[in-house]
Amino acid sequence: xxxxxxxxxxxxxxxxxxxADFRTVQLAHEVALTNLRLPSSExxxxxxxxxxxxxxxxxxxxxxxxWSINGRRVSLADxxxxxxxxxxxxxxxxxxxxxxxxxRVTEVSVVLR
Amino acid sequence: MKxxxxxxxxxxxxxxxxxxxxxxxxxxxxxxxxxxPNLQQAPKPxxxxxxxxxxxxxSQEETREIYDSSETFAGTCDNxxxxxxxxxxxxxxxxxxxxxFEKASFVCDAATRQLTGIGSYTNVMAQFRDGGSGFxxxxxxLDKFRWxxxxxxxxxxxxxxxxxxxxxxxxxxxxVYAQAGGDVAxxxxxxxxxxxxxxxxxxxxxxxxxGNYLNYLQNPVMVQRSRINIVRDVTKVVLNSVENxxxxxxxxxxxxxxxxxxxxxxxxxxxxxxxxxxxxMNAGGATPLSEALYESARYWRGLPAYYGENINEHQTDPxxxxxxxxxxxxxxxxxxxxxxxxxxxxxGANTAGEVDPLKAAELAQQIGLRVYTIGIxxxxxxxxxxxxxxxxxxxxxxxxxxxxTQIAEMTGGRYxxxxxxxxxxxxxxxxxxxxxxDEPESGFRPVRSLYHLPLAGAFACxxxxxxxxxxxxxxxxx
Numbered sequence: 001x002x003x004x005x006x007x008x009x010x011x012x013x014x015x016x017x018x019x020a021d022f023r024t025v026q027l028a029h030e031v032a033l034t035n036l037r038l039p040s041s042e043x044x045x046x047x048x049x050x051x052x053x054x055x056x057x058x059x060x061x062x063x064x065x066x067w068s069i070n071g072r073r074v075s076l077a078d079x080x081x082x083x084x085x086x087x088x089x090x091x092x093x094x095x096x097x098x099x100x101x102x103x104r105v106t107e108v109s110v111v112l113r
Numbered sequence: 114m115k116x117x118x119x120x121x122x123x124x125x126x127x128x129x130x131x132x133x134x135x136x137x138x139x140x141x142x143x144x145x146x147x148x149x150p151n152l153q154q155a156p157k158p159x160x161x162x163x164x165x166x167x168x169x170x171x172s173q174e175e176t177r178e179i180y181d182s183s184e185t186f187a188g189t190c191d192n193x194x195x196x197x198x199x200x201x202x203x204x205x206x207x208x209x210x211x212x213x214f215e216k217a218s219f220v221c222d223a224a225t226r227q228l229t230g231i232g233s234y235t236n237v238m239a240q241f242r243d244g245g246s247g248f249x250x251x252x253x254x255l256d257k258f259r260w261x262x263x264x265x266x267x268x269x270x271x272x273x274x275x276x277x278x279x280x281x282x283x284x285x286x287x288x289v290y291a292q293a294g295g296d297v298a299x300x301x302x303x304x305x306x307x308x309x310x311x312x313x314x315x316x317x318x319x320x321x322x323x324g325n326y327l328n329y330l331q332n333p334v335m336v337q338r339s340r341i342n343i344v345r346d347v348t349k350v351v352l353n354s355v356e357n358x359x360x361x362x363x364x365x366x367x368x369x370x371x372x373x374x375x376x377x378x379x380x381x382x383x384x385x386x387x388x389x390x391x392x393x394m395n396a397g398g399a400t401p402l403s404e405a406l407y408e409s410a411r412y413w414r415g416l417p418a419y420y421g422e423n424i425n426e427h428q429t430d431p432x433x434x435x436x437x438x439x440x441x442x443x444x445x446x447x448x449x450x451x452x453x454x455x456x457x458x459x460x461g462a463n464t465a466g467e468v469d470p471l472k473a474a475e476l477a478q479q480i481g482l483r484v485y486t487i488g489i490x491x492x493x494x495x496x497x498x499x500x501x502x503x504x505x506x507x508x509x510x511x512x513x514x515x516x517x518t519q520i521a522e523m524t525g526g527r528y529x530x531x532x533x534x535x536x537x538x539x540x541x542x543x544x545x546x547x548x549x550x551d552e553p554e555s556g557f558r559p560v561r562s563l564y565h566l567p568l569a570g571a572f573a574c575x576x577x578x579x580x581x582x583x584x585x586x587x588x589x590x591x
Contacts, residue, residue: 020535022491024508025337026173030399030464051464051511064367093399093465095168100496100506109168110368111397113426 026106029096033089033110036096042076046105048096059098059105066107083110156448159359159377161256161347161412163405164394165459165489166364169511171396172460174491176534178334179346180326182229188328195219195228195272197238197263206327211266214240215322221274222281224321230354231538232326237275238290239308240314241299244266257295261314262547271299275310288437291315315350330535340460340489341396347537349391356381359547361389363409365426367398368465370420372404373412376433377445399465400511405483406473406520409455413482454483454526460490462513470513474520485526486517487540492532 029050037047037056042065045058067079074082086092097107167576170195185192190206196214198204204212224234239260244267250256263272271283273291282288290307301307308315316480338346352360362375401420408420418440435443446451455477463470477484490509498504518528531537 005254021176023174023175023494024172024491024506027506027508028169028171030168030461032399051462088163088585091465092366093168093397095171095397097171098496100508103496103498105334109397111426113367 018061024100026097026099029098031094031096033083033086033092036094038080039076046096046108048094060098060103061105061108065105066109068107068109070111071109079093079108081110086112122373123132136572157357157359158452158453158454159361159381159445159447161361161363161377161453161455161527163363163371163404163407163455164344164348165400165408165461166341166394166396166398166460167400167461167464168397169400169461170339170344172246172340172508173337174340174343175335175337176343177335179343179350179534179538180232180329182232182323182325182589186325186328186332188331190324190326190327190331192323192328193217194268194324196324196327197319197321199317199319201251203330204322206324212263212320214263214268214270214272216323218269219272220281220283221272221277221320223261223274223276226321226356227354228321228326230350233320234274235318235320236551237310238263238272238274238317238319239310239313240264240267240270240323241291242270250321255295255314258299259295259297260291260293260299260308262317263319273299278307278310279304339396339564341394343534343537344458344489345391345394347534351538352380353384360387361412361433362387363407363412364394364404365398365401366420366426369401369404370408371401372420372427372429373408373418373431373433373442374427376412376430376443378432400459400461400463401465401466402461403468403470403473404440404454404455406470407476408467410473410476410482412442412481413445413453414480415442417441452483453481454485456485456487457517457520458487458489459510459512459517460488460509462516464511470516471523473518474523477520477524482524483526484520486521486526486528487537488512488514488528489531489537 012057013067018075031048031050032052033050035049035056039041039046039061042061042063043081044061046061047056049056061076065076065087067074067076083092092112094108094110096105097109098104099106114487138371139410166529188206190196191213193216195216196204196206196210196213198212204210221234221236221238224236227234240263241258241260242264243258244250244261246257255261259410260273264270273283277289278291279289282290282300285300287302288298290301290304291310292298292301292306293308294306297306310316359377360375360380361373361377363371363373365371375387378386380387406421408418411417412433415435418434429440431437433442435441472508489508490512492509493505493507494504496506514528514530520526521528529540531540
C-alpha cells in the first residue's frame, strides 16, 4: 500500500471509529522515589510529583489498594521497608495507578533491580 | 473542401485513438530496459519497533475490543461477502451498495493474512468477467470474458489481485499469471501472456473489507485494557497480517536506555519468537525515550552496546550481538536498496536519561534512519471528584507531541496520534508502505500490442467515409 493510501485508510478508520476513542479509566503515574510520600495508613493519602516540575498531588489509598515490589504483592508496611534503603532514589520509579472516576489509588508498584 | 475536412477529421480522430492505444506499446521497450529482469523481489525492509514499556503504559483504557476474525459479528453486512471501495470511505452495507462479491470468488492469496488479521486489504485488483456492449466494448474486446475493473452488482465472478501475480492463480500451482486477452482462460503459466497490472483495465486500486469486520465496526464491544496490552496485541495482530519484512523489537529500561529484545529477524520464519517477545512486555519504570532511540542507532550501526550492556534489567537478544564480552551489536544485514526504519511508540515525554531527544534524532538522521513516531493516549475527559462536582483530566498531558513530531520530521518519518485501538492498528499498517514492490512487473507491458485494433478502426472509418459520400450533392461534386 502506498503511503497516501495508508493515510487515507487511517483517516477513514479514525472517522469511522470516532465513537470508540480511548477513554482512560485508570491513569498510571511514573514517580521517582524521591518524589513519593507514602501514606501513614492503608486508608490514608499518598503524595507524589508526577514530574520534576509538577506540583505535589495527593490521592486517596484504601485497604483495597495493591502494593507490589518486582511483581510480588506486599503490605504497605513491607512496601515501605522494601524501598527504604534503595540507593539512587531519583533513578527508581514507582508506578501509581489512579482510578479517575473513583478518585482513588488502586495500585502502587515498583521494580527494583 | 468541406468533405475533405470532415474526412481528415474522422481519420485524425481515429489516428489519435490508435496512437493513444499504441502509446503503452511504445513505452514497452524503454520500461523493460529500466527493469532488471533478474530482480525477482526487492530486499525486505527492516523495521525496529521501539515500544514504550514505562509505568504510564499501565494506564487502563476503555477501548474497542481488538478485531478477532474467528468470532462472528452480527450486523447488516453479509459475513460471506467482501465489500469493496475505491474511495476514502469504509463501505456501508445498506441496500443501495452493490459493491461486494462472494468470498469464494476472491482468489487473491496475498490478501488472506490481512483479511484475517485486520479485516481489510488494499491492492490493484481485477475481475474476470464479460461486460459492456456497444461499439467501444466490442472494439476493445470488453464484451468477452477478460480481466477488467470490478463490476458493481457482480458478486460471483472471480477477483484477483496484482500481488498474486507470478505467485498464485486460482489453485493450479502452474498457472500463476492472470492471462491477458479476451475469451482466454483466466490464468496462464506463461509470463509473456500475463495482464499488464497497473495499466487499464487492470489498474484499479481497491480496498476490500470483510463483511464480518464491517459488522464488528458497526457494533463495537468495549473493554478495559492497559495501554501496554493494547500496544502488544495490536502489534501482534498487525505483524501477523503482513509478510516479507524483517522486524526487531526494543523496549525501555526502567530508567536508562533500552535493550534490543529481538534483533532484526525474518518475520515470516520467526513469528512465534516475535510473539513471545511481545508477550514478555510489561509496564514499569520511567520513559528513557531518547536513550532508547540512541541505543537503536548504535544497533543499526553495529557499534558496542551501551545501555544494553551496562543495564541488565532485560536481556539483550544474543542474536543481536556480534560479541558478548564486551557486548557489540551485530549490524543487521541490509541490502543497499532495503529500507531501514524505527517505529517509536510512546504515551509520554522523555522523563529519564542523559540524552536529549533531538540529539538522538540527529544521530538517526546522520545514519539515514527514518523514525516514525506514534503517540498513544486519550483526549481530555471529565470525571467526578470525591469532594463533589466534576474535574477535568488530561490523561495525555505527558505526551510530548511537539518533540515526537520533530524527531519524525528530522529523520524523514512522520508523527501519528493514536486515540483508539483501530487507529493504532491502521497506523501500524504503514509497514505495508515499505513492503517491497510486488515484482518487476510495474514496468512490464504486454509484448503483444493491441494498437492495430483501433488503428484498423480508424482506417475502416476513413475508408467508409471515402467510399460513402456525405450527400448526393457532394457526390456530384466529387
